[in-house]
Amino acid sequence: MAKAEREPRVLDLEHDRIQCPLCGRWMKIPMFDLHYGRCLDIAYLVSVAKKRGEEFTREDLENCKQEVIDKLLAKYPPKGIESVDSLWKKQ
Numbered sequence: 001m002a003k004a005e006r007e008p009r010v011l012d013l014e015h016d017r018i019q020c021p022l023c024g025r026w027m028k029i030p031m032f033d034l035h036y037g038r039c040l041d042i043a044y045l046v047s048v049a050k051k052r053g054e055e056f057t058r059e060d061l062e063n064c065k066q067e068v069i070d071k072l073l074a075k076y077p078p079k080g081i082e083s084v085d086s087l088w089k090k091q
């Protein structure tokens, strides 16, 4: 197997990748914090919009500016992390 798997090593922030548990995308570790917050918001908005008969997809939202996401979050205020998680699990 690859040499890297046998040797203990520290994380390489520039080259190591981490996978987002929500969308499955791989990215550099320093980008993950920023991505995850937005990804969680998008997951929430997609499921809440579906319930209210508004159709937009994850792709639509991923291409939106942050202001648009923020406006939608203001329109559909999340009740809390717990509800976001339960919405996500139902998908």
Ligand SMILES: [Zn+2]
Pocket (backbone or CB within 6 Å): 020, 021, 022, 023, 024, 025, 035, 036, 039
């Ligand atoms: Zn993601």
